[in-house]
Structures are given as C-alpha cells and as structure tokens.
Amino acid sequence: MNSSLQTQLQKSIDHLKKDFSALQIGRASVALVEDIEIDSYGTKMPLKQVANIACPDPKTIKIEPWDKGLLQTIEKTIQESNIGINPQNMGDALFLPIPPMTEERRKQVAKLVHELTEKAKISIRSIRQDSMKFIKMQEEENEISKDEQKDFETEVQEKINDANTQIDEISKKKEQEILSI
Secondary structure (H helix, E strand, C coil): CCHHHHHHHHHHHHHHHHHHHHHCCCCCCCHHCCCEEEEECCCEEEEHCEEEEEEEEEEEEEEECCCHHHHHHHHHHHHHHCCCCCCCCCCCEEEEEECCCCCHHHHHHHHHHHHHHHHEEEEHHHHHHHHHHHHHHHHHCCCCCCCHHHHHHHHHHHHHHHHHHHHHHHHHHHHHHHHCC
C-alpha cells in the first residue's frame, strides 16, 4: 500500500505540473499546443503526433506538419482552441508569436493556477480518504492491530502533508512566474 500511495500522490503532483506547463504565460512552450486535438483524415490526434513543434526563440512556437496538407487544418484548430494566439501561416510551417501578457490576462491565469491547485488538493484528499478506509478495513478484519492502524494512519498523514506542501510550493512558484513576467 505504501508504494501505491506514493505513486498516486506523485501522479497528482505530476498532473498539476503538466497542467501548469500548458498555461500561456507570455513565454513560448511546446506544452501550449502539443496536446491540441487535430482532425487528421477523420481521426483526432494530438498535434505532437502530426507535426514537429519547436521554440526557435522565447517568444515564438514553430509548427511544421509532416503532411503539409494538414497545415490549414492545424491553423484553424489553433485559432479555435482559445489559447489566445493567432498563428501566422508561412506556407510550409506555422509560427505562433506569443503575445506579452496584459495585467488582466495575468490575473486570469493566476486565478486558473488557484483552480488547478485546488483540484490537485481535492485529488490528494481523495487519496487520503481511500487510504484511511483501507487501513480501517484491515484493522476491522483483524489483519493489523490497533497500534499498527495508528502507525499506518500517521504515516499516510505524513505523506499527504508532504504532497500538499509540494503542491503549495509548485503553485506559489507558478504564481510568482506569472505575476513577474
């Protein structure tokens, strides 16, 4: 159960980091667009599976589809994706100039950081609840003693506290990054 708990907690933290990396914060990052679903010959596929995505400089994302016939589809999908970036079609590639963030956009993104952080904490609380139920069930079925139950519950709570601390640190760092760009 111990390694399973650690794995679940790490998944929640990693998911939060991935969500944060996809936020548009005035700096080019392939994470902004790599998972946008593109309609490729009747099948929805993430952009990273149909194109080469790179950041030639800190303010630009370059997208080169392997099949040039998808260029217009990719351009249209990015425009409709609501990421706030208007692609420039160069004939064989798209360039996405990352606009500087306005004060209003910074506040919106900071609010989104708080929402994503709260979702991660809800996930952690759910993991804690499941772990505590499992420990209680083991004690009720006499698989562990009352003392072992208390020890396990203490251990779970320590791991939960560590995970929440990591989430708070990641969130604070992201918020500072957004407000200082």
